[in-house]
Amino acid sequence: MDVSGFEGFEKRLELHFFGDDPEIFTLGLRKIDFESIQQVLEAVQCTVVSAVGNSYFDAYVLSESSLFVYPTKIIIKTCGTTQLLKSIHHMLHFAHHLGLTLCSCLYTRGSFIFPKSQPFPHTSFKDEVTYLEDTIPSNLCHRKASIMPSKSSSHSWHVFTANHYSVSHPHIPYDNDIFTMEICMTELDPILARKFFRRNRDGTTGDSAGKEMTELTGINEINPNAVICDYAFEPCGYSMNGMDGERYSTIHVTPEDGFSYASFECAGSFNDDIVHMLMKVVQIFRPGTMSISTTWNECNNEISPEKCLKPEVVAAAEAAKVEEGGKNDR
């Protein structure tokens, strides 16, 4: 941990692949063995603390956040002083051996609380973009990098996208109904944040203490259908991955006062009850500041992260804040 505190804001990388073998849609990247996954994570400087899988994907809780492996997609999210972008080179190597080619890359992050503690290539957004430009293959020719405008300078969204387009694969299949929602929260209510400190040190494991926190805080009620894999760190900190069919969700909490942070991320559909979900998340953390981003695939196969939200998400966030306004005097 940095002398001043732990960097909660995650770096997030989403890579999509395509290939000619129909088997890639059933197993694909999930064929990468655990040793190779560990090799990728070694480059990033984090480890696996817990793992589960269902018939659609594998979910790993990491010492610093989470990894999701689908047949043609990988999402890796890491916090602290990890070097996330160093995973790309290794991932491309393993994917290549499975006959898979990268067709899109999305890298996002918020504003670091402790930017000066970040190692290369995360020393600045400029360095990150240069590193990405140099690492991703040239078939990803549509590239964009931007820091999206924000009312709060401490919650600026940094985005890099790169997409492939070819005549032979004009329509790489994406599910246009599914979007990703990420909520980043700082200045958590200190009383609620205390719930993410381990109480009984004796006889509990990271798994059992994690399960206790999931129930005590109501995280299990956000999506009651999700199978949850949770973990509590020592002396504090919490991570969970949820699996609901092919949809994932993930929560990470840094509860220490002075640099408290929590994030919630899920894959959702426009038919979901976003209001309910947002209300639940806000009630669990009562953050002083929060930002929400949604990302979805447009018909032209470009991954499009939006800080300007779909109206239903804006309405839900505002409803959640109004509801909490009366309860939280901060």
Ligand SMILES: C[S@+](CC[C@H](N)C(=O)[O-])C[C@H]1O[C@@H](n2cnc3c(N)ncnc32)[C@H](O)[C@@H]1O
């Ligand atoms: C890994 S978790 C969740 C990360 C998530 N991105 C976040 O910041 O909310 C981070 C929390 O666990 C605590 N922690 C305790 N041991 C840790 C370890 N070995 N690695 C990472 N975090 C640890 C940190 O102090 C912090 O409160």
